[in-house]
Amino acid sequence: MAATQTTPTTTTSATNKIAVPVALNLSPPMILEDFESNDVLDYSKRAQWLRAAVLGANDGLVSTASLMMGVGAVKSDVKVMILTGFAGLVAGALSMAIGEFVSVYSQLDIEMAQMRREKTKGDDNDGMISTPEKERLPKPLQAAAASALAFAMGAMVPLLAACFIKEYKVRIGAVVAAVTVALVLFGWLGAVLGKAPAARSSLRVVLGGWVAMAITFGLTRLIGSRGL
Numbered sequence: 001m002a003a004t005q006t007t008p009t010t011t012t013s014a015t016n017k018i019a020v021p022v023a024l025n026l027s028p029p030m031i032l033e034d035f036e037s038n039d040v041l042d043y044s045k046r047a048q049w050l051r052a053a054v055l056g057a058n059d060g061l062v063s064t065a066s067l068m069m070g071v072g073a074v075k076s077d078v079k080v081m082i083l084t085g086f087a088g089l090v091a092g093a094l095s096m097a098i099g100e101f102v103s104v105y106s107q108l109d110i111e112m113a114q115m116r117r118e119k120t121k122g123d124d125n126d127g128m129i130s131t132p133e134k135e136r137l138p139k140p141l142q143a144a145a146a147s148a149l150a151f152a153m154g155a156m157v158p159l160l161a162a163c164f165i166k167e168y169k170v171r172i173g174a175v176v177a178a179v180t181v182a183l184v185l186f187g188w189l190g191a192v193l194g195k196a197p198a199a200r201s202s203l204r205v206v207l208g209g210w211v212a213m214a215i216t217f218g219l220t221r222l223i224g225s226r227g228l
Helices: 029-073 076-121 133-136 142-165 168-194 197-227
Strands: 002-013 017-025
Touching: 002 197, 029 076, 029 142, 029 168, 029 197, 076 142, 142 168
Parallel strands: none
Antiparallel strands: 002 017
16 A cells, blocks of 8 residues: 655735645555566566577587588598488487476476465465466477577578588588677677676587587597597
């Protein structure tokens, strides 16, 4: 309830003075605060989704590029390299989707069980969850689709970089260059969403991607040179 304070206002006439109480509303703007809190909550949810999408795209980028570099270490054929990258894209996207679906569905079960327990303890004995409450719950199918799409978008970068280049060394260099540019972009986006230093975050992501590709390339070439 809004708090009020009464201040006397004096009305002067020719013979007497009458004090008229005037109510002043000194309560804080609750509606504005609720609106701002809801806006912050919505922004936080959007930031979490965007951050998850950036991380998924980064996973698709690094894992697919590393697979292609590993196969490229022992096979110079462009078709073999592209097929390996495509297989990595499909397998990785499905793996990410299934993992995200299982994880978010487990979270959904926990939150629904908690809401039913709270309703049972209160006045609502039927334990039914209202439609607005259901809309705020996690959505496993949407999370799985978003995760798979983000992974596939990241995996498309090395595939497109190598798709039209037949020369082996040029193709390897094009993949490394395209992946480096994409890593810088993903590192910068992750830093912006996480409110971290952009240069340091981008450098960390780029170095991580280079290390993954270099180790995969080196180990595969080592094993392939020994005829295993």
